[in-house]
Amino acid sequence: MANPHLLILGPPGAGKGTQSSNIAAEFGVEHITTGDALRANKDMDISDMDTEYDTPRAYMEAGDLVPDAVVNAIVDEALNSADGFVLDGYPRNLDQAEELEDMTDLDVILSLDVSRDELVDRLTGRRVCDDCGENYHVEFNQPEEEGVCDECGGELIQREDDNEESVNNRLDVFEENTKPVIEHYQDHDGFVAIDGEQTPDEVWADIDAAIDERV
Known part of the structure; x- marks a missing residue:
């Protein structure tokens, strides 16, 4: 099948962004995130x-959350203009999942499974370049020089929302709002659970095989 419609799901820290980039490159589809x-x-x-406002920009500049109805409309526009896609970060709740069903049909739904303890380790150990945004980890992906970005020489920092309390709050929100979305899709013919605790290369091998088998 040309130009497949793919959805990737999983908690914060599961590796959705990394694997979505792999999918986009391998299958020639667009990587669509809500952001x-x-x-x-x-x-x-x-x-x-x-x-309240007439453009999404006005919400963003005011520091307000963009309403679900606006996010839905923007995702719908992005999907309609894409020649095949991997959707990452949407839907975040069951209402959005129902909206998505009205927008498009999905060929493959990938769900990255990672334990909570592993997610906390990954997220609290993450370090980000303050200049270029490159990601590192204190155990799994260390820079050549401690605290210094390999790419641009910028300072590596821990994001404010990567402390243990914030990480656990984000995972609680995921459990409450987005885990039901995964359960919602489990009966879909294209649903595939992927062991997200493997190495990134092993995860990608499983994803690549799952998509090839279904599209």
């Missing part, structure tokens, strides 16, 4: 939606 879609459509006219 990227919002940024690309921040001046979209939403004045007909009876919202």
